[in-house]
Amino acid sequence: MKEMNDDELQRWFESKRLQDEPMTEGAKAYSTLFEALAVEPERGLPYDFSARVMQQVKADVKRRNDLRWNLLAVAIFAVILAGIYGIISVVSPKALPSLMVYKWIFLVIPALFIAIQSIDQKLVKMDIFRI
Amino acid sequence: MFSEKEVVTRILNGDVRAFELLVKQYERLVFYVVHRLVKEQEAAEDICQEVFIKVHKSLWRFKFESKLSTWIARIAYLTAINQVRKHHRERLSDYPDDIENYHFTTETPEQLLTKKDTANYVEQLIAQLPEKYRTILTLYHLSEFSCVEIGEITGMPEGTIKNYLFRARKLLKDKLQAYLKNELP
Secondary structure, eight states: OOOOOHHHHHHHHHTTOOOOSOOOHHHHHHHHHHHHHTSOOSOOOOTTHHHHHHHHHHHHHHHHHHHHHHHHHHHHHHHHHHHHHHHHHHHOGGGHHHHHTTHHHHHHHHHHHHHHHHHHHHHHHHTTTOO | OOOHHHHHHHHHTTOHHHHHHHHHHHHHHHHHHHHHHOOOHHHHHHHHHHHHHHHHHHGGGOOSSSOHHHHHHHHHHHHHHHHIIIIIOOOOOSOOTTGGGOOOTTOOHHHHHHOOOHHHHHHHHHHTSOHHHHHHHIIIIISOOOHHHHHHHHOOOHHHHHHHHHHHHHHHHHHHHHHHHHHOO
């Protein structure tokens, strides 16, 4: 084998050409190195890795879906409430001022609902009760 | 046969099993990338998990402009680098000028004598290289990405990658040559 510099040797082994001729020391070292570089690490991921990922992904998807449903529930509640007030203001306008006294209760209920759900999700995510 | 387009479409339509297929297909690739940057097994596993969660959350952004493997490898690389910066406070040198004179700490004669397995010896040498060299060597030789694809993954120019690759391999070859001279009959 003719004497080659490092650049030529690296190109030679990159092209994965087999060498029949006796190799120089440098070429032998490169040959061994290229083989060693292609060796996979001894330790890998555990066999149940994908199952663990899926568990977490499913939990994430569930959390997101729960949040979506909660927001939808609040929106529906708000629409119904607005509808009821709307109907009352048309049908019996005199009753409206007395109902307006309770408006804060109706506003606080959905706000509390969202707050509880959000805190609950945070606690679940933090997994603070894990033994 | 694993079809990128089909699997991605199924995942985006809410098929959880399709995502499991994706995880199984790319878990080795992600582990190779992460493992080179994070030595602790448990931490590496956690980062791999985080990578796939990110993949699941942002898959809708994948527009098939590159191979799915390149896109996932980039997420793995960036996640691992961020973790290393955050927790290990490793100095991430950009381009050590004296790489040719890089000092490997495991090269005591006693340790050399115990290292019969060349692949393990090379593995130990690689572990001591600066992180960018480690990543490029892994992506090129183990995951078989091209220099262009490694550029997409790491954000480095192709010329720099070729240079890093050449210098790292030359350095390792010099060390290996000396090792083989001493160890083999």
